[in-house]
Amino acid sequence: MSQVLADLRYAKSHEWARSLPDGRIEVGITDHAQHALGDLVFVDVPPVGTALAIGGACAVVESVKAASDVYSPVAGTVVEVNASLSGSPELINEDCYGKGWLYRVQPASSSGLDALLDASAYSAVLAAEGG
Amino acid sequence: MGRKTPLHDLHVAQGARMVDFGGWDMPVNYGSQIEEHHHVRRDAGMFDVSHMCVVDLRGAATRAFLLRLVANDVGKLRIAGKALYSCMLNATGGVIDDLIVYFLTESHFRIVVNAGTRDHDLAWMRRCAADWGLDVEILERDDLAMIAVQGPRARTAVAALLAPEDRERALLLEPFFGIECGAWFVARTGYTGEDGFEVVIPAVEVESVWRALSAAGVASCGLGARDTLRLEAGMNLYGNDMDETRHPLESGLAWTVAFEPLERDFVGRAALEAIRQSGGSPMKLVGLLLEDRGVLRSHQKVVVPGVGEGEVTSGTFSPTLERSIAFARVPRATGETVQVDIRGKLLAARVVKLPFVRHGRALISL
Structure with a gap:
């Protein structure tokens, strides 16, 4: 059973978003996503300064098996990327909600996360997908 | 749902992630595909390759049939047990399939073909035999299963399961040779670039063999690791690297x-x-x-x-x-x-x- 953290918000396309105390939002892929992809070997994140729209393809995560697009769960501007992933993409498999975060954005509006799923709604999505 | 090998339920019980491969429900990995890959390179891993099709060809005309059917020269097969890798081509030189031919006796050759092409291959072989007027029995061995055990420790792990009188014969096999050990067929072949055996076993026995190899520390490996291993080893995959439109x-x-x-x-x-x-x-x-x-x-x-x-x-x-x-x-x-x-x-x-x-x-x- 995939891990779903209670304090995060989720997109149906298996990204998570976390509100940081300074107002920025941290983004990553969920436990379900990393498990489905298998061993990650390459991550391509958007450079700092990139403007992201909700639902836009913004990053690529590649496992041994396949490449998969990451869709931005929030609108905003990329202010920081996880530089560790370039040498250690396996951090996403090992700790997808922690050390495996992808990028942080300055959100375009303060209500950015309200449209996303909460943990119980995302768990229902996973249950409906059979995983 | 796809076709299932005799090991299907055991794979699921071992936590395998199952995927469709050529119409078969097969394990892609049992956890980390990369760890499975390293197990094979460094120690020993095993793959369920029972989806591949064992075909026995029998009759006095079998060698004559194979000399025309495949692009490599079956005339090279003079010592019992010797194996030959070859392509089966169509008239324009396109690859219908790649396969291994084992020479067992002058009236019995065994070939192993790919899962996704088996029905097409069998139809093609039967048509060729009829067109050429050669009397060859072409028998699909659905009663057999196959495990590929690969890696530096693979041969000793398999040999430990053989009857004492077969053990030494198996360990003395040169690369690309196989022998019958009772109801088993053990061949020093593979698809990983490592030493190892491919073992053809009656389907009813295969689960106990898989369990015995597991107990001996041989890692269960899925098609994911099989693909990275064969690519590193420079070995082609039918459907990717060649097909009927490529010679x-x-x-x-x-x-x-x-x-x-x-x-x-x-x-x-x-x-x-x-x-x-x-x-x-x-x-x-x-x-x-x-x-x-x-x-x-x-x-x-x-x-x-x-x-x-x-x-x-x-x-x-x-x-x-x-x-x-x-x-x-x-x-x-x-x-x-x-x-x-x-x-x-x-x-x-x-x-x-x-x-x-x-x-x-x-x-x-x-």
Whole structure:
């Protein structure tokens, strides 16, 4: 059973978003996503300064098996990327909600996360997908 | 739901992630595909390859049949147990399938063909036998299962399960030979670039054999690791690297075509000779090592500046080299460097001699 953290918000396309105390939002892929992809070997994140729209393809995560697009769960501007992933993409498999975060954005509006799923709604999505 | 091998329920119980492969429900991994890959390179791993089709050919005309059916020369098979890798071609030289032929006795040859092509292969073989007026019994052995046990410790792990009188015979097998051990058939062949055995076993016994190998520390490995291992080993995958529209000379398989003896009239010979007489195949299959960061995948476009274009046929991340590697079909004049279009970016790749890895060691410089 995939891990779903209670304090995060989720997109149906298996990204998570976390509100940081300074107002920025941290983004990553969920436990379900990393498990489905298998061993990650390459991550391509958007450079700092990139403007992201909700639902836009913004990053690529590649496992041994396949490449998969990451869709931005929030609108905003990329202010920081996880530089560790370039040498250690396996951090996403090992700790997808922690050390495996992808990028942080300055959100375009303060209500950015309200449209996303909460943990119980995302768990229902996973249950409906059979995983 | 796809077809299931006799080990299906055990794979699921072992936590395998199952995927469709050529109409079969097969394990892609049991956890970490990369760890499974390393187990094979460093110790021993096993693969359920029961989806592949064992076909027994019997009758006095079997050798004559195979001399025409396949592009490699079955006349080379003179010692009982000897195996030969070959392609079965159509009249235009396209590859219907790649297969292994084992010579057991003059009236009994065994071949192993791919899962996705089995029905087509069997129909083709039966039609050829009828057209040529050769009386050959073509028997699909659905009662058999097959496990590939690969890695430096693989042969001793399998030998420990054999009857004492068979153990020594099995361990004395030269590469590309097989022997019957009671109801089992043990061959020193594989698809990983490591030493090992492929073991054909009555389907009713296979679960206990898998459990015994597990107990001996042989790691269960899925099709994911099988693919990265065969790519590192420079071995083609049917459907990716060749198919009915591609001939062996543009698929890195010229070494499997025997033009000698000249009088052997195998299917596809005339088409391949026409290509040779016209100056050779305009395309060739090469190994690529990605110099930039990223992962090569099948169907990515290869750009050869000043020469033309080609295509990646198989690509992956190599766990042994920790770099991305691929096979690509490129123009014959391609030199040492190419570019690969990965999501709109042209990344640099180096053309390298295959294989990338053999017996646990990198054979190319990084």
